[in-house]
Amino acid sequence: xxxxxxxxxxxxxxxxxxxxxxxxxxDAGADxxxxxxxxxxxxxxxxxxxxxxxxxxxxxxxxxxxxxxVLLALNTYxxxxxxxxxxxxxxxxxxxxxxxxxxxxxxxxxxxxxxxxGARLHLSVQAAASSPEAIxxxxxxxxxxxxxxxxxxxxxxxxxxxxxxxCEIETFIFGNxxxxxxxxxxxxxxxxxxSTNMDGVCSPAAxxxxxxxxxxxxxxxxxxxxxxxxxxxxxxxxxTICKGRYNAPHRPxxxxxxxxxxxxxxxxxxxxxxxxxxxxxxxxxxQRSKSYVRQVVSAFRRAVDDIRxxxxxxxxxxxxLTEGQKETQGAFKTKKWR
Amino acid sequence: xxxxxxxxxxxxxxxxxxxxxARIADEAPVSTVYLGEVICSKRAPFFEREMPQAIERLQxxxxxxxxxxxxxxxxxxxxxxxxxxxxxxxxxVEINNAAGLYARGKRPHRVGPFxxxxxxxxxxxxxxxxxxxxxxxxxxxxxAVALAAKAAQGLGLGVxxxxxxxxxxxxSARCYHARAHNRTKDNCQFVxxxxxxxxxxxTRDGTAILRVNGIQTQSESYIELLAELDELRGMGxxxxxxxxxxxxxxxxxxxFDAVLSGRIAPAEARAQLGQGCPDVSFSNGFFYGEAxxxxxxxxxxx
Numbered sequence: 001x002x003x004x005x006x007x008x009x010x011x012x013x014x015x016x017x018x019x020x021x022x023x024x025x026x027d028a029g030a031d032x033x034x035x036x037x038x039x040x041x042x043x044x045x046x047x048x049x050x051x052x053x054x055x056x057x058x059x060x061x062x063x064x065x066x067x068x069x070v071l072l073a074l075n076t077y078x079x080x081x082x083x084x085x086x087x088x089x090x091x092x093x094x095x096x097x098x099x100x101x102x103x104x105x106x107x108x109x110x111x112x113x114x115x116x117x118g119a120r121l122h123l124s125v126q127a128a129a130s131s132p133e134a135i136x137x138x139x140x141x142x143x144x145x146x147x148x149x150x151x152x153x154x155x156x157x158x159x160x161x162x163x164x165x166x167c168e169i170e171t172f173i174f175g176n177x178x179x180x181x182x183x184x185x186x187x188x189x190x191x192x193x194x195s196t197n198m199d200g201v202c203s204p205a206a207x208x209x210x211x212x213x214x215x216x217x218x219x220x221x222x223x224x225x226x227x228x229x230x231x232x233x234x235x236x237x238x239x240t241i242c243k244g245r246y247n248a249p250h251r252p253x254x255x256x257x258x259x260x261x262x263x264x265x266x267x268x269x270x271x272x273x274x275x276x277x278x279x280x281x282x283x284x285x286x287q288r289s290k291s292y293v294r295q296v297v298s299a300f301r302r303a304v305d306d307i308r309x310x311x312x313x314x315x316x317x318x319x320x321l322t323e324g325q326k327e328t329q330g331a332f333k334t335k336k337w338r
Numbered sequence: 339x340x341x342x343x344x345x346x347x348x349x350x351x352x353x354x355x356x357x358x359x360a361r362i363a364d365e366a367p368v369s370t371v372y373l374g375e376v377i378c379s380k381r382a383p384f385f386e387r388e389m390p391q392a393i394e395r396l397q398x399x400x401x402x403x404x405x406x407x408x409x410x411x412x413x414x415x416x417x418x419x420x421x422x423x424x425x426x427x428x429x430x431v432e433i434n435n436a437a438g439l440y441a442r443g444k445r446p447h448r449v450g451p452f453x454x455x456x457x458x459x460x461x462x463x464x465x466x467x468x469x470x471x472x473x474x475x476x477x478x479x480x481x482a483v484a485l486a487a488k489a490a491q492g493l494g495l496g497v498x499x500x501x502x503x504x505x506x507x508x509x510s511a512r513c514y515h516a517r518a519h520n521r522t523k524d525n526c527q528f529v530x531x532x533x534x535x536x537x538x539x540x541t542r543d544g545t546a547i548l549r550v551n552g553i554q555t556q557s558e559s560y561i562e563l564l565a566e567l568d569e570l571r572g573m574g575x576x577x578x579x580x581x582x583x584x585x586x587x588x589x590x591x592x593x594f595d596a597v598l599s600g601r602i603a604p605a606e607a608r609a610q611l612g613q614g615c616p617d618v619s620f621s622n623g624f625f626y627g628e629a630x631x632x633x634x635x636x637x638x639x640x
Contacts, residue, residue, distance in 0.1 A: 077454050077456040077457070078456060079456050079479070080489065081457075081482055083458065104454075105454065105460055106460045106464070107457055107460035107462070108459070127436070131435075131437045133417060133437035133441060134411065134437040137439050137440040153412065157412070179512065180510050180555070185508040186475075186506075186507045189477050190507055190629065190630035191629055191631065192629055193623065193628045193629040195477055197475070198478075198482075225545065226542050226543045229542040242508075246547075247539070247542065248538065249538065250518055250519060255518070257517070257518065257539050258512070258514060336524070338512045
């Protein structure tokens with residue numbers, strides 16, 4: 001474990017699904033990059049994504065030479081009998097010299113805390129710690145140094161939590177906007193037989209089909225279940241279960257029962273988040289392309305630097321990132337989101 | 339193996355709950371009853387006054403009573419309710435959120451299904467912190483249940499698995515019941531009370547698939563592990579949990595009890611269950627490591 005500096009507020013934590021994306025994020029100015037191995041030990045266990053132990057080692061070296069940190073996501077829940085896979089991943093992470101482990105399972109947290117007492121632990125959003133008491137439980141028992149907050153709190157609520165906890169806060173600021181409490185969702189397992197918690201899988205691409213119906217509409221399906229249906233002139237969206245349209249007794253014509261396909265963009269709220277005591281800003285999207293990573297990281301780099309220098313950030317670039325798409329400030333702006 | 343009745347997930351009126359628990363106290367062959375509001379803190383005041391009465395009734399009926407805590411703890415009133423419950427010495431508590439673990443410290447408690455006790459290391463950790471009993475997450479496959487049960491048994495913990503009722507699939511900060519009626523959580527007007535067995539969601543081509551219960555999402559079909567009871571018992575699972583649905587739960591408990599005591603075969607019990615739960619389909623996919631909604635025909639032993 002190296003002694004990379006985590007003390008500077010406004011840390012930009014960026015995603016990398018491949019070594020190339022990691023180098024791109026470093027070059028675009030990421031303070032930290034989070035990534036995972038090519039297996040069930042992390043919550044983005046998608047085909048073609050993630051790192052081998054050798055790739056991680058080389059990537060950590062690349063990041064450290066340029067002053068960036070690497071955070072290893074070990075943030076799924078090992079089912080009984082498979083704990084060794086998570087322990088091996090922790091060993092590989094230690095050997096690669098990662099700067100922190102992002103964990104959710106109490107057994108995994110305790111294992112790393114006892115076998116590698118110097119290791120820095122971050123509490124994953126998958127642990128769903130949304131109160132000062134829950135966060136303190138992980139801090140006091142496992143020495144957790146940072147919590148990634150669930151995307152369900154308003155800024156005043158975050159400010160209140162910050163006063164009552166002994167660790168740093170990281171919040172998501174951009175990207176895909178999950179609706180269910182992370183680490184407590186079995187929707188994908190119900191339909192496909194692969195678990196988000198145990199396998200790191202969410203609405204897996206291998207189970208997705210797009211079918212043209214007789215009336216010209218397009219159905220997007222997951223494991224045979226119609227998650228949404230689109231008119232001929234609409235663009236068919238990916239069938240993520242919590243972003244689909246369903247019929248309910250009061251809504252016979254189909255409605256977004258949970259949430260619309262929408263992106264989180266807190267560009268405008270960055271100064272408020274920093275004032276509330278948020279230490280690190282997380283960008284979602286380990287599954288996204290290099291060019292996406294470059295564009296998003298660069299834009300947020302400039303904005304955070306402006307705020308650090310006491311200037312109002314130019315939010316034009318940040319707003320442009322989601323131009324033409326639907327964007328939201330989610331729970332952060334108002335309780336009415338709930 | 340003992341049968342238990344899990345907490346009511348829905349917003350039933352106080353009267354409905356009192357009647358329900360009175361009948362359970364008198365007639366249901368379950369050893370333990372869990373009660374308390376697990377899903378939405380806004381509902382809790384509606385049963386606050388009557389809960390001691392329900393507890394007393396159940397205890398007089400010979401039931402062991404456990405009070406379950408909220409799965410999601412975010413607002414001040416949820417933090418307070420969780421701390422108050424965790425501080426109680428009046429009854430056993432089942433904790434469903436790490437905030438409750440923090441307040442309870444090392445005093446004895448049960449671990450609820452929302453605490454993600456998926457493996458032997460986590461269960462050992464929890465046992466060291468005062469856990470006496472653990473209810474495993476509903477989605478765990480039999481292979482993992484067997485190993486977790488063995489570990490729990492070795493530590494002297496009770497271990498429990500859901501064998502009946504809709505699968506709890508997700509919770510959110512947002513209320514989907516309110517959303518369906520174009521309201522928000524703060525101004526929900528308790529519209530969830532209209533759906534005592536959850537609000538159905540169907541796909542656009544008419545396949546019933548999910549149920550909304552306030553901030554919770556459940557499965558449309560009921561989990562039913564009658565044919566798997568024997569295997570669960572063999573693994574060392576000590577308690578089988580029935581989740582209350584808006585059907586005759588005494589009849590449900592009787593069907594499971596009849597299989598456990600060897601009076602009738604699982605197939606016969608299932609036929610009885612089907613009569614008591616018209617328009618309901620049953621699932622057991624999670625147990626077999628398959629998609630949860632599936633119903634796998636169990637192969638004959640040997």
